[in-house]
Amino acid sequence: GAVVSQHPSWVICKSGTSVKIECRSLDFQATTMFWYRQFPKQSLMLMATSNEGSKATYEQGVEKDKFLINHASLTLSTLTVTSAHPEDSSFYICSAMDRAGEQYFGPGTRLTVT
């Protein structure tokens, strides 16, 4: 089946720094990718929809200047958390949609901001 990878799987950074998370579709092309965030003991919440070659669409309440999304190719989308703060510590999961419209989820990236 289709595989989606994320890198890194976990990262610790200091407050004020920026962190980039990659989401790759390994064996299919994904014109659309999605970014979710999961806080402890809570479910996944959609942050933004990323379309290849165009600007991402952010959900209400998500700061687009803080969470920069780039979908530069059909197999790669990146999420950059800028000027990270402890409250940004979370589990970030991406999903990628293939041409048939099926979505496949990545394994997630755990971000801890100290």
Place this chain on the structure above:
Amino acid sequence: KQEVTQIPAALSVPEGENLVLNCSFTDSAIYNLQWFRQDPGKGLTSLLLIQSSQREQTSGRLNASLDKSSGRSTLYIAASQPGDSATYLCAVRTSYDKVIFGPGTSLSVIP
């Protein structure tokens, strides 16, 4: 606006029991419904995907049903094992590109 709920929030059962997890959604116009498993600190493992035209799907000891008209889905786990302990999430795909997750049910299977 689609809302997805799951009952119970937590469940503890002795090994070997059969159990049912429930998922409800408010808008019956869905593309599909998917059940996931999430182990602590880990990502999602897809268990079963039910298309809107289907009534149920089965995989091994797992059986998921879908009743769109009532806005409900159940995940049945037969002969539970300690290795089944995890959080189970249901996710409703409401349109071509929107997936709404439920809050999850935390399952503990006691040896």
